[in-house]
Amino acid sequence: MQALLRELRLLLRQPGTLALLGFVLLTATTSLGLGAREMAAQQALLARLIADDRAERAAALERADDWGDAAYHAFVLTYAPPPTLAFVALGQRDVAPWLLRVRALALEGQIYESDRGNPELALLGRLDYAFVIAFLVPLFVAALLHDLVARERDHGRLGLLLATAAAARRLWVPRVAAALLTLLLCLLAPFVAAAALLEVPPGAAAAVMLIVIAQTAGWAALVLWFAFRPWDAARIASVMAVIWLLLNLLLPLFAKLAIERTVTSVSGAEIALRQREAVNDAWGVPKEVTMTRFFRQHPEWAATTPVQTPFHWKWYYAFQHLGDVAVADLSAAYRAAIRRRDELSAWTALISPAVAVQRALTRLAGTDVEASLHYDARIRAFHTRLRQFWYPLLFDDVPFARERLREVPAFAASATPPATTPGSR
Template identity: 40%
Template sequence: MSWLAHEWRLLARSRLALAALALLLVLSTLAVLSGTREVARQRQTIARLAGLQQQDLTAQARKYTHGGDPGSAAYYTFHSTWDAPSPAAFLALGLRDAAPYVLRLRALALQAQLHEGESFNPELALAGRFDFAFVLVYLAPLFLIALLYDLVSGERRSGRLGTLLAMPGAGRRLWLRRAGLRAALVFGGLVLPVLVGALANGTTMAALATALLVTAAYLAVWSGLALIVATRSASSAANATALMGCWAVLTLVVPTLANAVLARAVPVHQGVELMLAQRQTVHGAWDLPPPATMEKFFRTHPEWQHTAPLPSGFHWKWYYAFQQLGDESVAPQVAAYRDGLLARQRWTARLGWLLPGVGVQAVLHRQADTDLQAQLAYQDHIADFHARLRAFYYPYLFNDARFGSQDFAAQPRFISPARSMETPVGQLLGLVLMGALALLMGAAAAGRVRPTSG
């Protein structure tokens, strides 16, 4: 391993290289700390919400010690739902930075409550929060470029290239050793904080292994690309310009253009439009004859059609009937909305097979369970809980039953969804193949280095 010590001594003479590696270590550490603090803050928020929820339920329960109105209980009782972050969420926060991870719910129309905090499609191709995924995708290539752009041109400019190539062991192996050492140091600067963060957050070995493999594959892509450019017979300035152009195109320009094309090709209305459409139906029901509303409700819920008829004036079962009809009126739009979001997600995943930065974010967000799939799963759990709330209250409402403290205590409780924590094997394989192909092309280019520029 004498060559390793020799190459390290050469690299250590460059204060700029050492400063770059130190800066990368600092940035990666700050990113892991930022992600860890955000995950801790979200967990504290969920824990604090649980305490406040219990206080609220205790205060509401006092109203029904001697019995009361089930409609009032359903209207005034809020139920907390939450989506706790996974142990790997500190690596890539994804949609948790934009979509709600806690939601207070009542037995009223669901869609208006679900989309009060707007849910957007994850724009995996655009820059997001400062977390490890951001540092890896957008900043790590810049450090590799700074360390590799003058790998050959620097020796040529100093006049040492001819002598260097004439020495035993020179040629392709020399450039691969030097590039490999620099890439390994970049890899170390990136993953050392990740290892500490994974230990602190209780990250599973599978999630950690995925993060390390993604990091290695992505660095392999950029190392191979840097070798292809740096081994040309061009000046250091030309190499740096070419590599910076590649960085801008692959991480900023093409992903942004692809995202814009995808938004036009697969149009998706925002969730707020569903909320407004549902509220318009609910508000319009106040102007309709209550018997007409109940007749429409009984068509889809015949199990309640033989209960007592509506009395004159207001009745809670009429109120909750048109609340549910409001949700049912926008059911086709809700299905189209989700289908559109999932279609965009699938195309974004396919884009990751061509753009390594997009692929890295897609893999990390899936492994961390912070992507669109995770957000929709949380919404599904909310919808299931909301359905249980309705099923609990309807017998009291339609049978005009009294609602006591024991009934209040028997209300359904939300159970936090289990984490899927799946590894996106296909996308991960795509990144590995891109990295291997880039390294092979870089190695081939390194074998064509000549001492002169002609």
């Protein structure tokens, strides 16, 4: 303990180390602040849009004079609210849409619409906490520890310090501990403060801290393995730079290239085209054919009054649904391909700690690919609910009653996507 205190005092007397620790504190705090600001902005936008959506729907339905027309104009806002921990890892939130207004028409013609942010900013990336932990922590650790031994050798003190093996242990263990503890303090203190402020559940906060500690410890082990080689500090530093680049950027990018080539996702363009053809062909197909096919999907409406006129809303919504049915397999394959790529990228975590940390943190934060697929599934479920609201009104020929338009279902966001354990490193 005394040795640790001595090392801490020594550490804090070095201006270089102090500057580094200050920089760590600054980046960690900035990244958390920026993340929290971004999430607050998304939260505020969402609150405003939910209110606007309700008002807009009411206004849009004012002039509706039958159910079909009302359903045509009744867009409902669906959304994936920023999860509590999203400020830690923004993940896919600036590239995968989290807002979409849908109506009872064919969903496959609506669900790929994407309200996405500025692509040039997405290209640059974000300085979120996950980035600091995944990419910068290794460099911080290396900066603190790579010349642990070399420094003493340079000063000619090494022989003296290492007179005995016990002396060596007494020297290095507290020194490394002091360096890592101060680093962790600078990384974790801002996070703990932010977590307390933003009311992060203790379990989730502990998981984030565990990831930070694991990442720091893992890199410390790697750096120390080189630090104890009889090399000079510059050589160790350059080797560390190369390893950092290889593990954190080059290997993941190779993996990405390989994954994209192995899992060729079904072309989205194909889904869109086929869906449109299916919907439009219905106008040229005898209505009985369309209705029979629809009743195969929804036998509960088969006994309702048949469609007689050239245009009828029953028939319109029937062929809209058949448009979705026509591409259901393609659409499922498209999502399966995305999921498959995501699963394959998980293997990259075995060779790249940065991928492991990013995956674990975005998973915890509910901002990963799984979360955007989850939102996709929620939109689909809600669309079914929307159809189920309109179908009885349309098919049972219920007389139009304006006050019932208030019953159009609203989208209810689930809390966070299914809680999952953080990926292992």
